[in-house]
Amino acid sequence: MSLISFVKAHARGNDFLVIEESAVESVLGHRQHAALARKLCSRNTSIGADGIEFVDRRADGSIFLRLFNADGSEAELSGNGTRCVAAWLAQSEGIQEVDLGTHGGVRRCKLVRREGAEWWIESAMGVPRVMPRTIEIAGVDGPIAGAMVNVGNPHFVIFPEAEDFSSHGMTWQQLGAKIAVDPLFRFGTNVEFVRVKSAEEIEFRIFERGCGPTTSSGTGTCASSAAAIKLRGVARKLGAIAEGGGQSVEWPSDDAEMMLTGPAEIICTGEAEVQFDLL
Numbered sequence: 244m245s246l247i248s249f250v251k252a253h254a255r256g257n258d259f260l261v262i263e264e265s266a267v268e269s270v271l272g273h274r275q276h277a278a279l280a281r282k283l284c285s286r287n288t289s290i291g292a293d294g295i296e297f298v299d300r301r302a303d304g305s306i307f308l309r310l311f312n313a314d315g316s317e318a319e320l321s322g323n324g325t326r327c328v329a330a331w332l333a334q335s336e337g338i339q340e341v342d343l344g345t346h347g348g349v350r351r352c353k354l355v356r357r358e359g360a361e362w363w364i365e366s367a368m369g370v371p372r373v374m375p376r377t378i379e380i381a382g383v384d385g386p387i388a389g390a391m392v393n394v395g396n397p398h399f400v401i402f403p404e405a406e407d408f409s410s411h412g413m414t415w416q417q418l419g420a421k422i423a424v425d426p427l428f429r430f431g432t433n434v435e436f437v438r439v440k441s442a443e444e445i446e447f448r449i450f451e452r453g454c455g456p457t458t459s460s461g462t463g464t465c466a467s468s469a470a471a472i473k474l475r476g477v478a479r480k481l482g483a484i485a486e487g488g489g490q491s492v493e494w495p496s497d498d499a500e501m502m503l504t505g506p507a508e509i510i511c512t513g514e515a516e517v518q519f520d521l522l
């Protein structure tokens with residue numbers, strides 16, 4: 244049995260465990276990050292989270308994050324997870340600005356302010372790529388018009404007309420579950436359902452690859468905003484409201500980096516008992 248130190252944090256309800264790679268490298272085999280994520284993210288039998296951010300502090304002083312979803316799949320990055328790590332670095336080490344490497348590119352995070360328990364952070368999220376597509380999915384009636392959006396990780400964004408975000412005779416959760424794993428998307432996809440509320444505000448729902456419905460998503464906010472800007476003429480500075488609350492986005496031009504600002508809160512720190520030979 245080993246004790247693994249963890250931090251639990253959330254951004255608008257999208258929750259993550261933050262674990263130092265150095266705390267697990269001596270006990271964790273090469274393929275066990277996935278198994279550890281499945282174990283510790285389980286909401287009924289363990290701590291529970293949408294994913295784990297493993298923090299790898301490298302000899303040259305840089306920091307690299309590996310994100311594992313709750314189902315054990317490894318993603319390129321998480322926008323909210325990256326912000327949770329930045330919030331922890333601000334709270335525990337007083338770091339105000341940091342470059343965090345991910346498989347989706349480096350994300351520069353800057354502390355903007357603190358409001359009570361919330362650390363407000365601006366993240367440079369890379370340059371989104373928006374590709375309008377109409378897709379056909381097995382088990383779904385009719386074509387689905389939307390956009391493939393890459394913000395370091397893959398998203399498919401659709402614009403349902405119904406106020407409850409349903410589309411094609413299905414709830415957004417049912418439709419999201421089908422699109423997320425369709426073989427059309429070789430590595431799976433996150434799915435967002437976006438409704439334009441005004442020229443400067445969108446509301447959206449998120450079905451995450453490797454995790455299911457979530458209350459918020461940093462990359463989902465960026466993907467939804469980029470699609471709404473390019474395909475629905477929404478302003479380049481906007482508010483994006485998900486079930487867990489809002490985040491603000493600014494995308495000065497198509498080839499500029501998208502800036503994302505929102506809060507993150509540290510929930511607790513602790514130690515988890517893990518029996519590695521049973522993972």
Ligand SMILES: N[C@@H](CCC[C@H](N)C(=O)O)C(=O)O
Pocket residue numbers: 257294310312317318319320321322323324396397433451452453454457459460461462463
């Ligand atoms: N919630 C995250 C996205 C996490 C990764 C995603 N599930 C994927 O597999 O790409 C965010 O805040 O960006």
